Amino acid sequence: MGLTQDSELPLREKADVDASDNGPVKFGHKLKDQQFLFDPSYRNLNHGSFGTIPRAIQAKLRGYQDQAEATPDLFIRYEYPKLLDLSRAAIAKLLRVPTDTCVFVANATVGVNTVLRNLAWTPDGRDEILYFDTIYAGCLKTIDYVIEDRGGLVNGRSITLSYPCEDDAIVSAFHAAVDASIQQGKRPRICLFDVVSSLPGIRFPFEALTAACREKGLLSLIDGAQGVGMVDIDLGQVDPDFFVSNCHKWLHVPRGCAVFYVPVRNQALMRSTLPTSHGFVPRGGGGKKRLGPLPPSPKSVFVNAFEFVGTIDNAPYLCVKDSIRWREEVLGGEERIREAQIALAREGGQKAAEILGTEVLDNASRSMTRCAMVNVALPLAVQPEDGKELAGELASLASFPESDISAVTNWILQTLMDEHKTFVAIYVFNGRLWARLSAQVYLELDDFEWVGHVLKGVCERVVKGEYKQ
Known part of the structure; x- marks a missing residue:
């Protein structure tokens, strides 16, 4: 019943993708023509905005969608959670973290919103969100909204960068901003920074900044919208407090799909998904029992909350394991x-x-x-x-x-x-x-x-x- 992790990808024959007998496919235009879906006259030099998928992954996507239409209740209620767990395990292995720390959201902006809207701010109004002036506009507007919505309980502090500069200068600018915040009587609570910033498209020293946050007592929120599939990310080693990365940009996963990583120590802080899902558990547990659409599950509150947020087409989430496998078997890893x-x-x-x-x-x-x-x-x-x-x-x-x-x-x-x-x-x-x-x-x-x-x-x-x- 349904597809398993070992189901065959609809891969083309090696000869069709110009692979040698001793190695993976050759990169370039022949791969584009035979494996991807581009109009022959189109040159995609902007992969960083929306990504793309190969024909093999499109076939997997449609396969999951077909199963959902063939037996909606059977697939959505029973098969989908199993397949979702396989994708969660695959992306967790890639990021080198436990499976139960990884869930999926629609895109990186949703992940950033989930963190900033869930955090409880101190009533004295001294809390600050730190960010760099190269921040993605959608994330900056999220900070603007949180500041407005919380009625002065939290404020933002921009860290100015002067490119070109070395990574040490970026970390030094962070330390200076934290010190300035404290000297002005504020409380720096969390810093938002990129894996690779959007404009300009620059690799950020996210590893060093995470360590700096830990040293200064701030929460670290990594916006890896441009991240997984492009940069080697060892989250187990980096150990951020929150991390989100689009899979549909550089991992050849259908739009929209992002992995949202929260270590166990911080999962209780994420009280609700956006919007609030059937997996939400009220504090105290003293209220009426709320029914959910999926069968009972032994999974953690965090994982259950993100498993079924509402009825949308989540087939892209199921393709994560297939994309990782395709990249290994066809592209060479x-x-x-x-x-x-x-x-x-x-x-x-x-x-x-x-x-x-x-x-x-x-x-x-x-x-x-x-x-x-x-x-x-x-x-x-x-x-x-x-x-x-x-x-x-x-x-x-x-x-x-x-x-x-x-x-x-x-x-x-x-x-x-x-x-x-x-x-x-x-x-x-x-x-x-x-x-x-x-x-x-x-x-x-x-x-x-x-x-x-x-x-x-x-x-x-x-x-x-x-x-x-």
């Missing part, structure tokens, strides 16, 4: 994938920068680019509204008014999509425009060369004022 993506991002980013006549955002130790995303400067500066003249390298670049940032970036994005069948994250940082490029197993160096020429041409058209038309 996590280490091979990581090394190839980092190498391609670094080489491809440098090639694009050479074409543009600019540079890649990195530090001397290259720790900032130890991931599958790379940030390439565009030859366009932003002229401040205050009339100050551009200085240094920016003074030699073509520029546009600060008031035109939205018009320029939106015109570039629309042009890339309409004329070139691609999308690249474009943003302003350090007074100029940047492009964030993603490396993946289905890309090759010539994709980065191609996008370098495309971006150069688009920037030249910005200088001519086409965005104003």
